[in-house]
Amino acid sequence: MRSDVIIIGGGHSALCKGIELLKAGRGCIIFSTGEGGHRFRDPSYSHLNHRKEFERLGGVYVMGDTVTGGQFDGSGRLSFIRTAAQGKTVFYAQEFFIATGSFFSRGLVALRDAVVEPIFGLDVDFSGTYEEWVNPDFYADQPFMHFGVITDEEGHPLKNGVKVGNLTAIGSIKGDGKRQ
Amino acid sequence: MERDNNFEQCLKCDICSGYCPVAKVNPVFPGPKRLGPDGERYRMMDAAFFDPAANLCLNCKRCEVSCPSDVHIGDIILKAKLKYGRKSHVLRNAALSYTDTMGFLGTHFSPMANAVASLMFKGGPRYASRTFERQFIGSETAARQSCFDHKVSFFHGCYVNYNNPSLGMDFVKVMNALGIGVQLLDDESCCGIALISNGFVQKARKNAEKNIASVRTSVEKGMPVISTSTTCMFTLRNEYQNVLGYDMSAFSDSMYTATKYIFELLDSSAVSLHFRKDLPKIRVAYHMPCHLEKLGWGLYTVALLRMIPGVELTVLDSNCCGVAGTYGFKSENKQTSRNVGKPLFDQIRSIGADLVVTDCETCRWQIEMNTGARVAHPISLLAQSIETLK
Ligand code: SF4
Ligand code: SF4
Numbered sequence: 001m002r003s004d005v006i007i008i009g010g011g012h013s014a015l016c017k018g019i020e021l022l023k024a025g026r027g028c029i030i031f032s033t034g035e036g037g038h039r040f041r042d043p044s045y046s047h048l049n050h051r052k053e054f055e056r057l058g059g060v061y062v063m064g065d066t067v068t069g070g071q072f073d074g075s076g077r078l079s080f081i082r083t084a085a086q087g088k089t090v091f092y093a094q095e096f097f098i099a100t101g102s103f104f105s106r107g108l109v110a111l112r113d114a115v116v117e118p119i120f121g122l123d124v125d126f127s128g129t130y131e132e133w134v135n136p137d138f139y140a141d142q143p144f145m146h147f148g149v150i151t152d153e154e155g156h157p158l159k160n161g162v163k164v165g166n167l168t169a170i171g172s173i174k175g176d177g178k179r180q
Numbered sequence: 181m182e183r184d185n186n187f188e189q190c191l192k193c194d195i196c197s198g199y200c201p202v203a204k205v206n207p208v209f210p211g212p213k214r215l216g217p218d219g220e221r222y223r224m225m226d227a228a229f230f231d232p233a234a235n236l237c238l239n240c241k242r243c244e245v246s247c248p249s250d251v252h253i254g255d256i257i258l259k260a261k262l263k264y265g266r267k268s269h270v271l272r273n274a275a276l277s278y279t280d281t282m283g284f285l286g287t288h289f290s291p292m293a294n295a296v297a298s299l300m301f302k303g304g305p306r307y308a309s310r311t312f313e314r315q316f317i318g319s320e321t322a323a324r325q326s327c328f329d330h331k332v333s334f335f336h337g338c339y340v341n342y343n344n345p346s347l348g349m350d351f352v353k354v355m356n357a358l359g360i361g362v363q364l365l366d367d368e369s370c371c372g373i374a375l376i377s378n379g380f381v382q383k384a385r386k387n388a389e390k391n392i393a394s395v396r397t398s399v400e401k402g403m404p405v406i407s408t409s410t411t412c413m414f415t416l417r418n419e420y421q422n423v424l425g426y427d428m429s430a431f432s433d434s435m436y437t438a439t440k441y442i443f444e445l446l447d448s449s450a451v452s453l454h455f456r457k458d459l460p461k462i463r464v465a466y467h468m469p470c471h472l473e474k475l476g477w478g479l480y481t482v483a484l485l486r487m488i489p490g491v492e493l494t495v496l497d498s499n500c501c502g503v504a505g506t507y508g509f510k511s512e513n514k515q516t517s518r519n520v521g522k523p524l525f526d527q528i529r530s531i532g533a534d535l536v537v538t539d540c541e542t543c544r545w546q547i548e549m550n551t552g553a554r555v556a557h558p559i560s561l562l563a564q565s566i567e568t569l570k
Contacts, residue, residue: 001443001444001447001479001480001483002447029479033247033248033249033250034195034245034246034247034248034249034250035195035199035248052497055495055497060479062476062478062479063245063246063473063498064244064245064246064247064473064474064476065476083476084476085475085476085477086476086477087433088433089440089444105248
């Protein structure tokens with residue numbers, strides 16, 4: 001299947017970007033593992049209204065489907081993605097956004113010796129050993145909170161040091177560059 | 181104790197309970213989190229912790245779709261029901277679950293069966309006087325199928341066979357227009373979803389094993405298996421694997437809902453559909469059935485509907501219609517079932533579309549019964565919108 005734009009992750013950054021794109025006349029599909037944008041039930045939460053607006057504008061929100069990987073072409077562009085539910089069917093797009101969030105939503109995963117981005121293996125800005133990621137003073141600024149995928153100025157992430165030109169990282173998956 | 185599910189992945193966020201249609205309308209229902217991952221821990225310790233409130237679960241799987249941690253909540257609840265639950269209303273539930281037997285009786289005595297059915301269940305299925313199989317096998321249409329190089333197997337399901345044979349004919353028409361022949365499986369049994377959710381596991385297994393054998397034969401001959409019923413396809417592809425424990429991995433990429441197969445064919449090959457030139461403008465409201473949303477394949481139906489000239493499409497908000505197969509046909513669930521469906525019915529009434537489209541037979545009954553709207557299957561709408569083969 002082909003779409004103009006595909007957004008991976010379905011939280012606030014994804015819906016804001018999606019609505020903005022649709023208003024600019026683009027087409028857009030969002031894939032979200034679950035109801036995106038929050039981790040605890042909150043009756044005041046307006047995700048549903050944003051999703052409705054996104055769908056009203058013609059966007060397609062696929063909930064309950066996780067993007068599992070993708071294919072990069074020779075020039076480092078992302079050509080298509082695969083998901084858990086679509087089987088052998090792959091999804092092509094001109095442009096992709098990754099908005100899978102930080103550790104809690106598994107946009108970033110901390111292993112014993114590295115912090116990784118699990119879908120594409122994008123380069124992540126972290127350093128030091130496990131012990132250095134955490135400040136033992138609970139209330140202190142925690143180094144791991146500043147980790148994220150490395151991007152250029154326009155938000156395009158790197159994979160093995162090469163920029164992925166048609167992929168943009170948005171939201172808390174991005175590092176904030178303030179790491180000590 | 182051996183664990184066959186991922187309940188420990190639960191983060192206790194309770195998002196699933198916010199998404200559960202029953203929890204929304206029934207205050208005594210503990211909700212997916214408590215019945216699913218929370219309850220599992222207790223049941224592993226002692227089966228006495230099984231909460232019979234699990235019988236109120238619709239098996240709609242909306243909780244699973246909403247869970248950000250991918251916990252298989254609905255499967256956990258259903259498996260607990262099958263393992264620990266006790267049967268109630270055995271005769272009525274059997275009548276609802278043995279859809280093939282009831283369908284057989286229904287089509288052979290259709291005027292009488294329709295009268296009895298309307299007394300036994302609120303609303304509910306109407307039976308055709310000749311089954312799809314009897315109309316198709318040996319017909320001219322069936323004979324024509326051998327002219328096509330590429331063929332698919334059609335899993336028609338009980339609904340097409342006993343209640344709506346014309347949907348089956350519509351499917352054949354659309355496939356033929358795309359240059360694809362249609363065959364029936366060597367031996368098709370009811371998919372068994374109603375048997376599974378009402379606890380008739382032995383019979384469900386028998387049906388599953390027969391169907392898996394037929395699917396295997398078809399796939400080995402290079403013919404994918406396609407169904408117009410989203411719930412049959414969901415059962416074959418997902419419930420056989422996740423609830424009954426059969427390994428379906430060899431076939432899962434060869435099993436499609438009709439709209440997914442057609443969309444992919446149009447998307448990946450030179451074939452196209454020739455739409456009639458005289459199609460009127462029509463306002464269509466699309467309701468995505470829960471099991472199609474769980475499959476993750478609703479986008480294909482939406483994309484196909486958008487291709488039909490003259491169709492002005494509104495995708496209805498994601499809601500459960502409340503019927504959930506046999507659930508809404510049980511008198512004790514009647515009120516819950518109506519309340520669950522209310523947001524959907526209200527939206528349908530308020531937008532006043534010319535036609536409601538949905539891929540599921542029981543959603544169709546429920547929507548027709550509660551809104552009086554005209555409801556059609558996407559394949560039937562497609563069949564009416566294309567030029568007929570000369
Ligand atoms: S949504 Fe998933 S993680 Fe959250 S409480 Fe429900 S099962 Fe647990
Ligand atoms: S399957 Fe449906 S009814 Fe059952 S707990 Fe999950 S959301 Fe609720």
